[in-house]
Amino acid sequence: MARRGLPLLRQLLRDSAAASSSPPPLKTLASAETRRSVTYMPRPGDGAPRAATLIPGDGIGPLVTGAVRQVMEAMHAPVYFETYEVHGDMATVPPEVIESIRKNKVCLKGGLVTPLGGGVSSLNVQLRKELDLYASLVNCFNLAGLPTRHENVDIVVIRENTEGEYSGLEHEVVPGVVESLKVITKFCSERIAKYAFEYAYLNNRKKVTAVHKANIMKLADGLFLESCREVARKYPGIKYNEIIVDNCCMQLVSKPEQFDVMVTPNLYGNLVANTAAGIAGGTGVMPGGNVGQDHAIFEQGASAGNVGNQKIVEQKKANPVALLLSSAMMLRHLRFPSFADRLETAVKRVIAEGKYRTKDLGGDGTTQEVVDAVIAALD
Template sequence: MASQIVRRLVRGRASGIFSSANPSFLDRSFSSAASESNLIRATLFPGDGIGPEIAESVKQVFRVADVPIEWEEHFVGTEIDPRTQSFLTWESLESVRQNKVGLKGPMATPIGKGHRSLNLTLRKELNLYANVRPCYSLPGYKTKYDDVDLITIRENTEGEYSGLEHQVVRGVVESLKIITRSASLRVAEYAFHYAKAHGRQRVSAIHKANIMQKTDGLFLKCCREVAEKYPEIVYEEVVIDNCCMMLVKNPALFDVLVMPNLYGDIISDLCAGLIGGLGLTPSVNIGEGGIALAEAVHGSAPDIAGKNLANPTALLLSAVSMLRHLDLHDKADRIQDAVLKTIAEGKYRTGDLGGKSTTTEFTNAICDHI
């Protein structure tokens, strides 16, 4: 197991395990984001609930690691912005467009009518077409599985999450699933190039085309078309229900998984459960034009907000993904090593990891390892 962990981390560092895989999609020029002091300006959404606390942990760790990031913070508004139809302001979206890189804490959409989900707003307005989530077993943190090393790549802009619903007649509602050739080709191309760039051997397209023959059938057709350009990578197609069973029985059967939106939401959370939960899982959203928005995908946990109990690991590792996207690999290595060492030692762990440490104590322990 130890040798597998070492190989995994070395491979990730050599190629940038969280970095953007396809330069043809992404213009990764950050000269416009850098200030006169040679700092890279990045947008930070602290988010709701525990978001501000774990965002503060990231800022503290970055200060200790001397990371050359200048944060431009934006908060969720209290009123709907008519330009975005949500509680996210147009100015906050413009910040990400200009900086091209950002980090987002958990956001909870307030219950009500007449506005969009905050997360959906970000994905749609910024055209964040691929959600990339690595799931790998952490050394020193025991779960039922010891050899998890998966990458889920989720199409992020359409499918069942297109938001097109209406009532046909009273008691009957209809939701439209949108699958397009352009979006399917784009995410498939990203998945295969990611696999090639990161030394991955297999890409699995997850689907339900046996039932949804036209929508999922189009997605598979696009994946097959892209797969022909990558003969060195094994390509397979797996029905989603069978995929779930196979993942639980033996996660080692998979490598890179690519899938439409809803399936990606389900499978990526399942994979997170294999390694200990969403609190340990990083994520980054890739958009055209060079945008990368890393995020912690767990909830805002309002029940423990402000109590200094939250685990900042997911947001910290997502911040590492942001640094790798910026080619700041030395800084990313130092922070990732410090996080993994702190968890492996077991002296300072938050409640969700079976410990009794506060957010502050856990963060300070990470800083001591940097």
């Protein structure tokens, strides 16, 4: 029996070798090519719908937040909204809104108009201070199909959000004399620097640039730079450099592709982010968020200068792209990466095709037409 089994075994081995040397059927190749790799392994309960606080805001805010709601519903995103009416002319943010954000930990917000003068505090600043949203992140990048003066722009501006001139610490000393305080602390400077380097490290960014005016404000901006340098030494794989804010603005408009991640104090960051947004395609397409240790608010990345434009509101031609991309950031923050990818891909496809664009992007489309196009482009 053993002698008869040996030739049979040899034949089976020859057949197996011949089969392995021949190419696999086309059907097998096709299925192998289309098979997806494991990109996200959820923890138990990750797929449960998450509550998010929604503040439609003023002017165009309800239009663009309404656009986000429509797209979220169309792709059955696991997010539902608790909506609160907040307006920029209020004396303070209602306590129930703060409580909702503390509970949900995430908020999506339209623009809030800040009255000029009159002693009315900015509700945007109030929210950042109350929730300690110390990091503002704005991503300014070229969108395919949208012509701009510069190419290869992909800048992330990370701005300290709770102190400095922009925090509104000012008072009238005597009639006709106003004192505005710029407070810089080592604690806040270190944590914003660490946030910037952590972001660069986790997102495969190569360089962090600190923006400052330490040649004049030697103590305040000097402390900010000292903190950035200390943190930079802990990330030897990331290139670190520094630039004075006035030279930074000139370099941004002449050669923006040299910048990668930028970390800034409060006021400089607002100016740099808006400049970078204008270079990359306009404030209407740049996403952003304000992030703290426990809470996050996502909104249009650069200043929404058209929030109170009544003509845009009446014509219903507000650009929803920035807030749609910000909501994709929110989905990624909530650990729903596939929904974020679908939304981003659909928005970029609509921009690239160029058929449906609002006036700020060279078109004449309405908010609803852009929304309908994005929904149609969802995978």
